[in-house]
Amino acid sequence: LLHQTTYLVDGELKEWKGETAKVYSTISSTETYKPTLLGTIPQLTETEAMEALNSSLTAYDKGQGLWPTMKVEDRIACMEKFVEQMKTKRDEVVKLLMWEIGKNLPDSEKEFDRTVEYIYDTIEDYKQIDRDSAKFEKNSGVYAHIRRGPLGAVLCLGPYNYPLNETFTLLIPALIMGNTVIFKPAKLGVLLISPLLEAFQNSFPKGVVNIIYGRGRVLASPIMKSGKITILALIGNSTAANALQAQHPKGNRLRLVLGLEAKNPAIVLPDANLDLAVDECIAGTLSFNGQRCTALKVLYVHESVVEEFNRRFAHKVDQLKFGNPWESGVSLTPLPEVEKPGFIQELIDDAVKKGAKIINKKGGETTENYIYPAVLYPVNKSMRVFEEEQFGPVVPIVPFSDIEEPLDDMAESNYGQQVSLFGKNVHTLSPLIDTLVNLVCRVNLNSSCQRGPDVYPFTGRKDSAFSTLSVHDALRSFSIRTFVASKDN
Ligand code: G3H
Numbered sequence: 268l269l270h271q272t273t274y275l276v277d278g279e280l281k282e283w284k285g286e287t288a289k290v291y292s293t294i295s296s297t298e299t300y301k302p303t304l305l306g307t308i309p310q311l312t313e314t315e316a317m318e319a320l321n322s323s324l325t326a327y328d329k330g331q332g333l334w335p336t337m338k339v340e341d342r343i344a345c346m347e348k349f350v351e352q353m354k355t356k357r358d359e360v361v362k363l364l365m366w367e368i369g370k371n372l373p374d375s376e377k378e379f380d381r382t383v384e385y386i387y388d389t390i391e392d393y394k395q396i397d398r399d400s401a402k403f404e405k406n407s408g409v410y411a412h413i414r415r416g417p418l419g420a421v422l423c424l425g426p427y428n429y430p431l432n433e434t435f436t437l438l439i440p441a442l443i444m445g446n447t448v449i450f451k452p453a454k455l456g457v458l459l460i461s462p463l464l465e466a467f468q469n470s471f472p473k474g475v476v477n478i479i480y481g482r483g484r485v486l487a488s489p490i491m492k493s494g495k496i497t498i499l500a501l502i503g504n505s506t507a508a509n510a511l512q513a514q515h516p517k518g519n520r521l522r523l524v525l526g527l528e529a530k531n532p533a534i535v536l537p538d539a540n541l542d543l544a545v546d547e548c549i550a551g552t553l554s555f556n557g558q559r560c561t562a563l564k565v566l567y568v569h570e571s572v573v574e575e576f577n578r579r580f581a582h583k584v585d586q587l588k589f590g591n592p593w594e595s596g597v598s599l600t601p602l603p604e605v606e607k608p609g610f611i612q613e614l615i616d617d618a619v620k621k622g623a624k625i626i627n628k629k630g631g632e633t634t635e636n637y638i639y640p641a642v643l644y645p646v647n648k649s650m651r652v653f654e655e656e657q658f659g660p661v662v663p664i665v666p667f668s669d670i671e672e673p674l675d676d677m678a679e680s681n682y683g684q685q686v687s688l689f690g691k692n693v694h695t696l697s698p699l700i701d702t703l704v705n706l707v708c709r710v711n712l713n714s715s716c717q718r719g720p721d722v723y724p725f726t727g728r729k730d731s732a733f734s735t736l737s738v739h740d741a742l743r744s745f746s747i748r749t750f751v752a753s754k755d756n
Pocket residue numbers: 428429433558559560561562716717718719
């Protein structure tokens with residue numbers, strides 16, 4: 268059991284003697300299903316939230332603090348110290364990723380390693396920003412020395428499905444640019460931050476990183492209402508993002524870095540390589556049980572190939588192995604959100620009631636903590652699963668006869684992150700790509716949707732995102748361009 272009894276504020280790991288919350292895993296270590304108690308975390312109150320806010324504001328000191336004014340090489344040294352210490356905690360964090368959110372072993376290891384790589388890439392890109400700022404520009408007789416500087420205190424909230432990696436794609440660029448941070452770990456995937464607390468404490472000056480535990484509405488609301496946060500950095504859902512933004516007295520002028528929902532479609536054209544399309548769509552829809560914002564959440568398949576596609580797709584889904592995350596070859600694992608199987612069942616029931624069939628053998632079968640992927644066909648607009656983000660193991664397949672049908676749906680959709688396009692003929696594909704790039708931000712040719720590699724821009728149109736999170740773009744999102752102008756070089 269891991270009892271997290273401290274929280275990090277003002278450079279100190281403060282002991283918490285008040286209320287705590289139990290952290291359970293939906294993974295059962297026994298044959299008879301019973302949630303496993305993993306540990307406890309503090310349930311801090313508004314007082315500690317304000318302590319964290321004040322600590323971050325004091326460390327920033329209106330831009331005059333030690334951290335925002337620190338030399339580039341010294342800030343890099345702090346970040347390098349952190350990542351070196353973080354690397355020693357790999358086994359503990361990976362184990363907690365498996366237990367807390369049910370991510371399988373290879374994906375948990377990848378999440379850790381990818382985060383380490385992200386930190387090193389961020390450091391390199393930050394060095395490049397610094398090199399660029401050493402150059403002078405001259406326009407209309409005025410020399411300019413342009414630099415990038417920090418903005419203030421950042422409230423940082425990450426998602427449960429990538430509680431380490433995606434949270435750090437906010438935290439790390441915010442920090443290295445000289446901002447100070449208040450970070451509240453996600454509700455699920457919270458204990459895995461514990462092994463890193465001392466590394467945060469040892470590596471950064473006091474008050475630069477503050478880590479608090481508890482309920483979002485108790486901790487984040489007063490911080491937002493204070494109006495003293497300069498950036499809200501959140502990956503999660505738009506309901507939470509909208510509510511938090513609205514609480515800030517100048518919410519419309521708050522800087523937002525948001526990664527939100529998506530309903531990424533795949534479009535399978537008549538000439539697609541079906542084996543490839545099926546394999547990519549399996550990975551796209553069901554990796555980590557479909558709990559990825561980049562997951563394929565609706566498959567449009569041309570009516571001329573849909574029967575064959577469905578046959579191969581359903582067969583492959585039935586072969587996927589279900590089990591505990593550390594077992595070899597397992598791709599389907601228990602769902603960490605206890606309410607998720609019920610929600611998925613509702614989507615299935617609604618679609619079936621309106622005429623869809625479950626076309627795979629075990630589709631919709633349940634265990635105590637899991638619902639097997641249901642492949643639904645034919646799905647149409649009247650069904651909830653057509654539009655609602657399922658974020659779980661259910662796959663809607665929509666037949667189409669004219670390419671205008673999926674294109675119109677995408678244009679109407681509230682989301683606009685990515686699309687996967689499967690086909691061979693270049694003369695068909697290229698005009699389609701020109702249209703698709705204006706509907707989403709990434710077109711994946713003959714491959715499933717995904718975020719990485721992290722150097723590429725990760726963003727979305729409409730309700731899917733606000734700002735961009737690549738290594739390069741994130742450094743810009745968390746900073747501002749300033750310059751010194753002079754008539755002499
Ligand atoms: O949940 C959304 C993540 O950004 C997905 O990332 O495509 O690397 O799995 P991924």
